[in-house]
Amino acid sequence: MSTENPVARRAAILIRNTDGTPEEIAAALDAAGMLQQPPTRITGAYPLWVRPTGLGIAIDAHPLVSALIRGLAGEMAEEPEDVAAELVAIAESSGAEQDALVLELLTRLGGTDSRYATADARRLAERVLSIVGPVLPQQRRAS
Known part of the structure; x- marks a missing residue:
């Protein structure tokens, strides 16, 4: 069978x-x-690609992640022992301490904020809503 x-x-x-x-x-x-629908590109300093999935949406933020990895690689090339020690400290910690160490590293590498112009932010919101639908019943009737 x-x-x-x-x-x-x-x-x-x-x-x-x-x-x-x-x-x-x-x-x-x-x-x-x-x-599968093709992804929609949301422009910005770090573009996003949004596409529907069977369970909701997928948001691809690889330009931001790539920038952070390139920053880490650059630091590793300049000060390998210091960066290695910092990564080991992150790996050996947990909870709030680990979160603080990761946040410190990410901030130093440029942060994880990705800012979008109003038109791009609206396009992102509209795309997400077009995939998952509105939350409130009155929004469903309006759309």
């Missing part, structure tokens, strides 16, 4: 009901909401 994935089973049924052309297959899967 096969324990086939129900999503794969549904996709196979939809595909069987087409004439097999890539266009028809894509249209059938898209109509059923089974194709």
